[in-house]
Amino acid sequence: MSYITTQDQTKLFYKDWGTGKPVILLHGWPLSSDSWDDQALAIANAGFRVISYDRRGFGRSSHPFDGYDYNTLADDLAAVIEQTGATDATLVGFSMGGGEVARYMSRHAGKSVSKAVLVASIVPYMLKTQDNPNGTPQSTFEEMTAGMKKDRAAFFADFFKTFYGAGLLSNPVSQEVLEWSRNVAMQANLKSTLACAESFATTDFRPDLSAFKVPTLIIHGTDDKTVPIDASAREAAKGIPHATLIEYNGAAHGITVTEKDTLTQDLLDFLHS
Numbered sequence: 001m002s003y004i005t006t007q008d009q010t011k012l013f014y015k016d017w018g019t020g021k022p023v024i025l026l027h028g029w030p031l032s033s034d035s036w037d038d039q040a041l042a043i044a045n046a047g048f049r050v051i052s053y054d055r056r057g058f059g060r061s062s063h064p065f066d067g068y069d070y071n072t073l074a075d076d077l078a079a080v081i082e083q084t085g086a087t088d089a090t091l092v093g094f095s096m097g098g099g100e101v102a103r104y105m106s107r108h109a110g111k112s113v114s115k116a117v118l119v120a121s122i123v124p125y126m127l128k129t130q131d132n133p134n135g136t137p138q139s140t141f142e143e144m145t146a147g148m149k150k151d152r153a154a155f156f157a158d159f160f161k162t163f164y165g166a167g168l169l170s171n172p173v174s175q176e177v178l179e180w181s182r183n184v185a186m187q188a189n190l191k192s193t194l195a196c197a198e199s200f201a202t203t204d205f206r207p208d209l210s211a212f213k214v215p216t217l218i219i220h221g222t223d224d225k226t227v228p229i230d231a232s233a234r235e236a237a238k239g240i241p242h243a244t245l246i247e248y249n250g251a252a253h254g255i256t257v258t259e260k261d262t263l264t265q266d267l268l269d270f271l272h273s
Contacts, residue, residue, distance in 0.1 A: 013060035014053035018044030022086035025052040028095030030185040032059030057192020068195035074103035090115040096200045098123040106211035124205040134231040141201040156182045165252025172258040209239035216243040221251025
């Protein structure tokens with residue numbers, strides 16, 4: 001297995017597929033780089049080099065006690081870019097991974113990045129405040145924390161139903177996908193799971209939006225209950241210069257699976273543009 005070593009000696013597991021212009025895929029919470037495999041394979045087969053890695057504390061990467069703030073996570077991304085020699089790269093961040101893209105663009109001035117994509121991303125600000133009225137109430141995040149501390153496996157069993165939009169009348173994914181997602185989530189440790197949830201819930205990326213100096217594509221489902229579109233993609237599209245927003249009508253959060261083919265094609269179209 002291949003690893004990147006960060007500034008604080010954390011080891012990040014990564015996959016490096018294909019050849020060509022690099023595309024770096026950042027996964028969502030609480031999954032791993034495996035959640036990108038369908039898109040990664042298609043993009044590599046289309047003539048690109050695809051790099052995906054497990055965030056610290058998740059999957060096969062090291063599980064340090066600290067470093068789950070977005071400044072550190074953006075520095076981890078910088079280490080991946082530098083140590084893989086990825087120049088003229090496209091960054092693609094799903095859900096929590098969108099925050100790493102945004103913070104990298106501001107903290108590292110978008111070094112070596114030529115395009116950016118935010119997929120069902122938490123950017124720019126999830127928390128409901130007086131100046132962010134469409135955000136998610138603090139009580140929701142407190143309930144999530146309590147649920148994870150009480151019974152993390154049971155919490156994720158319910159969480160992924162909402163994540164993929166599964167219900168009594170809708171079954172967009174198989175039971176096996178739900179079980180696989182929970183199993184991947186359980187590979188992360190409790191500290192990283194809780195700390196990253198706090199980071200994506202409370203970090204305000206609105207000041208980072210002006211740092212996007214490259215063509216940016218934003219993709220989001222209109223029925224996303226995990227990261228509602230009004231406080232995320234629609235606001236990001238307003239704040240990022242020359243961004244393009246594509247809305248998937250009726251889609252839930254986990255569009256890497258539920259809208260797999262459409263998402264893959266939209267990514268390829270943007271990469272080829």
